[in-house]
Amino acid sequence: MFEVESSTRIERSSVLPGTEELIINMGPQHPSTHGVLRVILRLDGETVTDCDCDIGYLHRGTEKIGENITYTMFIPYTDRLDYIAAPSSNLAWVTAVEKLFGWEIPMRAHYIRTMVAEFSRISSHLLWLATHALDIGAMTVFLWCFREREMVLDLFEQAFGARLTVNAFRLGGLYQDVPQKFLDLSQEFVDLFPARIGDYETLLTDNRIWLQRTRGVGVISADDAIDLSLTGPIIRGSGVRWDIRRAQPYAAYPYLDFVVPVGENGDVYDRYLVRVEEMRQSNRIIQQCLAQLPKGPVSCKVPRTIKPPAGEVYHSIENPKGEFGFYLVSDGSETPYRVRIRPPSFVNLSGLKKLVMGGLVADVVAIIGSIDIVLGECDR
Amino acid sequence: MADEAQPDGKEEGAGSAPAAAPAPPAQDLRELVERERPGAVLEQTAYKDMADEATLVLRAEALVAAATLLRDHPSARFRLLSDLTAAHWPGEERPFHVVYHLYSFDHNRRLRLKVKLRDGEEAPSVTGVWSGANWMEREAYDLFGVRFKGHPDLRRILLPEDWGSHPLRKDYPLEGRGERVYTKPKRKEFGE
Numbered sequence: 001m002f003e004v005e006s007s008t009r010i011e012r013s014s015v016l017p018g019t020e021e022l023i024i025n026m027g028p029q030h031p032s033t034h035g036v037l038r039v040i041l042r043l044d045g046e047t048v049t050d051c052d053c054d055i056g057y058l059h060r061g062t063e064k065i066g067e068n069i070t071y072t073m074f075i076p077y078t079d080r081l082d083y084i085a086a087p088s089s090n091l092a093w094v095t096a097v098e099k100l101f102g103w104e105i106p107m108r109a110h111y112i113r114t115m116v117a118e119f120s121r122i123s124s125h126l127l128w129l130a131t132h133a134l135d136i137g138a139m140t141v142f143l144w145c146f147r148e149r150e151m152v153l154d155l156f157e158q159a160f161g162a163r164l165t166v167n168a169f170r171l172g173g174l175y176q177d178v179p180q181k182f183l184d185l186s187q188e189f190v191d192l193f194p195a196r197i198g199d200y201e202t203l204l205t206d207n208r209i210w211l212q213r214t215r216g217v218g219v220i221s222a223d224d225a226i227d228l229s230l231t232g233p234i235i236r237g238s239g240v241r242w243d244i245r246r247a248q249p250y251a252a253y254p255y256l257d258f259v260v261p262v263g264e265n266g267d268v269y270d271r272y273l274v275r276v277e278e279m280r281q282s283n284r285i286i287q288q289c290l291a292q293l294p295k296g297p298v299s300c301k302v303p304r305t306i307k308p309p310a311g312e313v314y315h316s317i318e319n320p321k322g323e324f325g326f327y328l329v330s331d332g333s334e335t336p337y338r339v340r341i342r343p344p345s346f347v348n349l350s351g352l353k354k355l356v357m358g359g360l361v362a363d364v365v366a367i368i369g370s371i372d373i374v375l376g377e378c379d380r
Numbered sequence: 381m382a383d384e385a386q387p388d389g390k391e392e393g394a395g396s397a398p399a400a401a402p403a404p405p406a407q408d409l410r411e412l413v414e415r416e417r418p419g420a421v422l423e424q425t426a427y428k429d430m431a432d433e434a435t436l437v438l439r440a441e442a443l444v445a446a447a448t449l450l451r452d453h454p455s456a457r458f459r460l461l462s463d464l465t466a467a468h469w470p471g472e473e474r475p476f477h478v479v480y481h482l483y484s485f486d487h488n489r490r491l492r493l494k495v496k497l498r499d500g501e502e503a504p505s506v507t508g509v510w511s512g513a514n515w516m517e518r519e520a521y522d523l524f525g526v527r528f529k530g531h532p533d534l535r536r537i538l539l540p541e542d543w544g545s546h547p548l549r550k551d552y553p554l555e556g557r558g559e560r561v562y563t564k565p566k567r568k569e570f571g572e
Contacts, residue, residue, distance in 0.1 A: 009533060056538035061554075063523075064547060068554050102428065226485075229461050229512025240485070247488050248432070311427040312435075314481050314492065316462065327479065329467060342463040342481075350515035379538060 010042050010050050021049065028057050032135040032365045035375030039352070039364065046360045051353045055346075058379040066339030071097050071306045072171060074339070079165035081341060082377040085124035087116045087156070087168045088319045089377070094169045095250055096315040096326035100308040101171075107252070108296045109173035114252040115186070115289040116159070116168055117317075118282040122193070123152045124320035124372075125279045129200060132272070132369035136213050141203055148196050151189055158182045171306060173299030183290060190287045197279055204272070214269040218355040218367035221266060228351040232322025232344055233274045234371060238266030244318040256288050268370040275372075278320075307334055314342075321345050321372055345371075345378035406434030406491060409456060416449050417442045422496075435492040440503060443495050447509045450482065450491070458482035458491060461506070464516035466524040468549050472496075476526050478503050497526065505530040523548035 010023060027038040036057035042050035062081065066074050078093040079086040091113055098105060130145035153163040159178045160166040168174075204210045220230070222238040235242060243260040245253045261277035263270025310332040316325025322344030329338040348371050355367045405426040413420050413436070420442035427433040438446055450458045463481040474496035482491045497503055505528035506513045517528045518537040525546035528534060535541065543559055545552060 009535070056536075056540070059538045061547065064552075064554060100427075226459050227511045229510060229516075231460075231462075242485055248490075312492075313427055313430075313433055314463070314490070323462060325463065325481075327463060327465060327481065338467045340463070340465045340467075340479075342465075346515065346519075347512060350512065 010040055010052050019044075026364065028054075033368060034131060034373055035378075037349075037368075037373070037375055037378075039368070041356075041361065041364065043361060046362075048356050048359055048361065048364060051356050051364075053349060053352055055349070055375070056379055058375045060380065062380045063339050063341060066336055068335060070334050071308070071336065074336075075170070076165065076167045079167055080376055081343075081380060082124075082319060082321065082324065082345075082374050083164055084127050084374055085120040085320045086164060086166050087120040088124075088317065089324065090167065090169045091117050091251070092315070092317045092319070092324050092326055094171055095317065096313060096328050097171050097306075097308065099313045099315050100311065100328060100330055103172060103300050103302075105173050105300055106297045107294045108177075109298045109300075110252040111289050111293050112174060112178055112298065113169060114256070115286050115293075116156075116166075117251065118285045118289070119152050119155060119186075121282045121320045122279055122286075123149055125275050125282075126152070128275060128320075128369075128372045129272075132366075132372075133204065135365045135369045136210070138204065138207075138210070141200055144196070144199060144203075148193065151185075155182060155185055155189065158185065170299065170302075172302035173297070175299075177298050183293070186286065187290055190283050190290065193283050194280060197276060197283075201276060205276075211269065213362075213366055214272060214370075215267060216265075217268045217359065217363045218370060219265060219267045220351065220355055224354065225266070225351070228354065229347050230322070230351050232319070232348065232372075233271050233278065234322070234348055234351070236261065237263035237271035237274045239264060244316060244323060248316075250315075250317060252289065255292065256285050258285050268366050271370045305334060307332065316342060319344055321374065321377070322348055324377070341377070341380050343377045343380060345373040345375070349373050349378055404434075405429060405431045406436060409434070409450065409491060410436060412453060412456060413438070413442075413446045413449060417445055420446055432490040433492070434490075435494060437494045437496060440495050440497060440501070443493070444504050444506060444509065447480070447493070447506050450493075451509055455487075456484060457486040458484045460485065461510035461512050461516075462490070464506070464513050464520065466520040466526050466548075468524060470550050474498050474501075476501075476503075476524060478520065478526060480506070502527045502529040504528070507531055522546070525549065 022043045024041055027033040028036040038054040040052045041048055062077050075090055078089040082089045126145040126149040130142040133141035156166050157163050159182045160168050220238055222240050225235045225238045239262055241260055241262045246260055258281045261274050263274050308330045310330055312329040314327045316323045324344050325342035327340035331337040356364050410421050410424050420439050421436050423437035425435045450456045460483040462483050465479050467477045469475050476497040478495045480493040495503055503526055505517055517531055520526050521534055522536040522538050
């Protein structure tokens with residue numbers, strides 16, 4: 001028996017004599033926790049009777065750093081928040097700062113930003129599906145998803161020079177126009193991707209083992225999800241048809257046609273279906289962007305020194321993980337006064353206890369996978 | 381709203397009194413809160429008069445009642461607490477601002493609430509109103525030192541529990557105070 005550190009408040013409950021409860025650590029080094037996450041579980045046999053999360057292993061003080069550098073210098077830091085969907089994080093920051101200024105961004109920049117954000121959504125969901133399925137035991141899905149993800153990362157490298165931490169956008173639009181090869185390869189990708197999604201679904205959606213591992217596991221009702229401030233595919237899996245791209249559109253979303261998928265039961269299986277359908281819809285959005293892409297400049301006139309007027313704004317976008325927002329306070333100088341990153345993974349992870357209570361240990365793995373966390377954005 | 385630029389011919393045509401200025405954003409919500417708790421709203425602002433940047437500064441004692449009202453009243457229905465955070469303005473009489481961002485699905489609208497606290501003053505916890513506030517308040521306590529009265533489990537969340545100080549305060553330096561120092565291991569020199 002070992003002592004649990006005082007950083008958690010899980011105690012031994014009073015159990016019947018002759019039985020024993022186990023308090024174990026899951027993580028911080030664990031292949032299924034998707035990063036450095038430590039979950040402390042109290043188990044009665046295989047049933048979870050209590051759960052606590054210890055996070056902060058990846059806390060890098062990004063918010064404090066933001067108070068000391070300029071608005072443009074902060075863009076690479078946003079890459080490292082949700083590093084799986086880095087363009088999305090870039091987009092949230094640049095749109096928040098542009099909201100402070102009230103600039104008019106050219107339409108071509110809007111469309112390219114939308115396209116790249118949807119590619120990052122596809123890339124993030126592919127990685128989610130790969131790792132989620134791998135945790136549950138399906139290894140083939142992992143290799144198949146990464147095959148497509150390599151194509152998306154190659155596209156990012158075409159346009160921005162980096163695969164993962166792309167530093168894609170700038171205040172006012174883009175740094176430079178995307179090469180024609182990027183558009184041609186994007187068209188090839190969107191033409192072949194729906195068939196690939198069909199492949200993944202063939203492996204999983206009606207698979208008896210998958211259904212047994214995910215149906216009825218980690219159920220949360222819509223009211224509980226709203227109460228816990230969960231956002232993104234979790235809340236859509238519970239039946240709330242809310243997507244910031246529809247409710248409060250930004251970039252080119254007002255001009256695009258797509259469906260927001262919802263689930264019924266709020267279990268792991270529904271969240272899986274929601275994300276797979278979101279990949280299809282992202283593909284559809286990119287197709288429309290390619291078809292409607294206007295010509296023109298890709299950046300508006302931006303002053304040499306970025307000094308927004310004093311004030312505060314909050315702007316959020318629909319990240320693949322949920323509502324990713326920035327609360328930005330400017331005091332009129334070159335550096336922000338307060339940068340607050342509204343982290344979807346942090347808030348979604350706070351619902352973990354409610355999701356795993358009473359379930360089995362094996363379900364904890366499935367549930368953590370279905371929440372889809374990235375510790376970089378959870379801890380910042 | 382750029383209204384002082386030049387007089388609009390249509391408005392002055394009748395020769396009567398000029399049209400009243402449009403109500404500031406969230407005026408209806410302010411009146412809703414004030415009916416229930418008079419004097420609860422101290423300030424009402426909105427950055428560039430944008431409707432989704434409407435901000436109400438509340439009295440700390442009235443926060444939980446106002447939050448419950450805003451969550452439950454049919455004309456408000458702010459069921460989602462998007463974000464809960466804090467900001468430090470040293471030099472002000474009430475340097476700690478706790479900021480709440482709310483969203484209403486039914487009306488598709490956002491609202492910001494603020495509570496301004498003195499150093500050492502406790503904020504009331506809204507975990508009874510929105511459960512999602514639990515971790516967010518823990519983070520505000522961890523990084524700013526703002527305590528939340530009524531929070532079920534107020535302890536640090538991101539930093540180790542023996543960190544000692546609250547780094548996001550403005551008087552804390554960016555490079556830290558030496559809590560965690562990385563010393564490069566001494567490599568053996570050639571010939572040693």
